[in-house]
Amino acid sequence: MDFEAFFKSELDSLHQEGRYRVFADLERHRGSFPRATRHTPEGPKEVTVWCSNDYLGMGQHPAVIAAMHEAIDHCGAGAGGTRNISGTTHYHVLLEQELADLHGKESALVFTSGYISNWATLGTLGQKIPGLIIFSDALNHASMIEGIRYAKCDRVIWKHNDLNDLEAKLAAADPNAPKLIAFESVYSMDGDIAPIKEICDLADKYGAMTYLDEVHAVGMYGPRGGGIAEREGLMDRLTIIEGTLGKAFGVMGGYIAASTALCDFIRSFASGFIFTTALPPTLAAGAIASIRHLKASPFERVRHQDRVKKLRSLLDARGIPHMHNPSHIVPIMVGDAAKCKWISDILLDSFDIYVQPINYPTVPRKTERLRITPTPLHSDGDLERLVDGVHQLWSRCALARAVA
Numbered sequence: 056m057d058f059e060a061f062f063k064s065e066l067d068s069l070h071q072e073g074r075y076r077v078f079a080d081l082e083r084h085r086g087s088f089p090r091a092t093r094h095t096p097e098g099p100k101e102v103t104v105w106c107s108n109d110y111l112g113m114g115q116h117p118a119v120i121a122a123m124h125e126a127i128d129h130c131g132a133g134a135g136g137t138r139n140i141s142g143t144t145h146y147h148v149l150l151e152q153e154l155a156d157l158h159g160k161e162s163a164l165v166f167t168s169g170y171i172s173n174w175a176t177l178g179t180l181g182q183k184i185p186g187l188i189i190f191s192d193a194l195n196h197a198s199m200i201e202g203i204r205y206a207k208c209d210r211v212i213w214k215h216n217d218l219n220d221l222e223a224k225l226a227a228a229d230p231n232a233p234k235l236i237a238f239e240s241v242y243s244m245d246g247d248i249a250p251i252k253e254i255c256d257l258a259d260k261y262g263a264m265t266y267l268d269e270v271h272a273v274g275m276y277g278p279r280g281g282g283i284a285e286r287e288g289l290m291d292r293l294t295i296i297e298g299t300l301g302k303a304f305g306v307m308g309g310y311i312a313a314s315t316a317l318c319d320f321i322r323s324f325a326s327g328f329i330f331t332t333a334l335p336p337t338l339a340a341g342a343i344a345s346i347r348h349l350k351a352s353p354f355e356r357v358r359h360q361d362r363v364k365k366l367r368s369l370l371d372a373r374g375i376p377h378m379h380n381p382s383h384i385v386p387i388m389v390g391d392a393a394k395c396k397w398i399s400d401i402l403l404d405s406f407d408i409y410v411q412p413i414n415y416p417t418v419p420r421k422t423e424r425l426r427i428t429p430t431p432l433h434s435d436g437d438l439e440r441l442v443d444g445v446h447q448l449w450s451r452c453a454l455a456r457a458v459a
């Protein structure tokens with residue numbers, strides 16, 4: 056086989072479908088986020104970033120940076136091994152205590168990413184619990200889908216956030232089979248929020264465990280940043296809460312929080328936990344500082360919600376359609392793949408505004424969008440420049456306006 060020709064022809068078809076991904080070559084500057092330098096063939100340019108998942112700007116918070124400096128000066132660069140073979144540092148132990156406390160659980164277990172935490176936990180539960188059926192929301196993240204696939208257990212996909220469909224599927228399953236319901240709190244692309252309480256009620260009724268991915272909520276919701284389940288007083292009703300250290304906490308890594316026995320079980324049986332080098336102590340130290348700061352400080356969360364509200368009202372004033380949802384994710388609905396990509400390109404090249412277009416297959420065709428994530432660090436002027444740019448390009452594309 057001509058391998059090179061194969062790779063190229065597969066890439067060509069991505070180009071033809073307009074799905075080829077181009078990464079913006081950015082350099083973030085501590086102290087000036089959301090500003091960044093973009094490296095282009097014509098030289099460097101200053102841009103404003105509008106699509107970062109560093110939702111609160113904690114990636115440059117002085118407390119986080121100081122903790123990371125201290126850890127690297129104190130104990131060097133890498134962890135030096137898997138958690139089992141000399142890779143567990145005191146920072147990992149403290150981080151797991153901090154996370155268990157954040158979610159009101161007995162224990163927590165840290166992984167190298169949120170992706171791995173979903174994949175390893177769901178995969179291990181599905182492989183090890185005899186006859187387990189996993190009920191998975193249709194819009195669950197790729198990492199959950201891959202974990203369930205790897206488990207090779209029975210799986211049932213229920214319609215997104217649809218309690219009637221979930222109940223019908225639970226009722227249709229063998230009443231004696233062990234069950235687990237896997238879902239997210241805030242969904243990344245539409246920014247909608249799951250009915251967590253009602254899902255927990257169904258779980259109780261049918262004897263199922265619950266697995267909640269709070270990746271897009273931790274740090275941002277609840278009095279201490281414990282997520283939507285904390286805000287709604289539901290943390291004790293969830294069997295497992297999963298989160299990331301890489302988005303609102305601004306660092307990197309993933310975790311689950313659950314009972315001591317469950318965390319110990321995953322620690323002891325999950326290949327994706329056991330056979331990989333532990334997070335560097337610097338990352339664990341930075342995450343601890345970030346979580347501690349956000350537990351005590353409502354400032355970032357209040358300012359974040361204020362920025363979101365302000366952006367929505369500026370968009371409404373110009374009649375630019377955006378999806379109305381109860382979260383911090385503001386999807387501006389373009390509804391056309393070529394126009395979505397074009398607006399994003401021109402915003403970047405002519406307005407120095409960076410927002411990645413979201414096209415199929417990430418979202419369904421005809422719902423192509425610009426997914427805007429305002430942070431506490433975007434100023435009023437930033438918001439106005441963004442909406443002004445989108446407004447001008449909206450007219451040039453002859454896109455419909457929303458009726459105010």
Ligand SMILES: *Cc1c(COP(=O)(O)O)cnc(C)c1O
Nearest residue numbers: 168169170196243270299301308
């Ligand atoms: C980003 C994401 C993950 C993966 O987390 P990482 O820490 O980035 O690996 C898991 N679940 C959802 C819903 C996500 O959006």
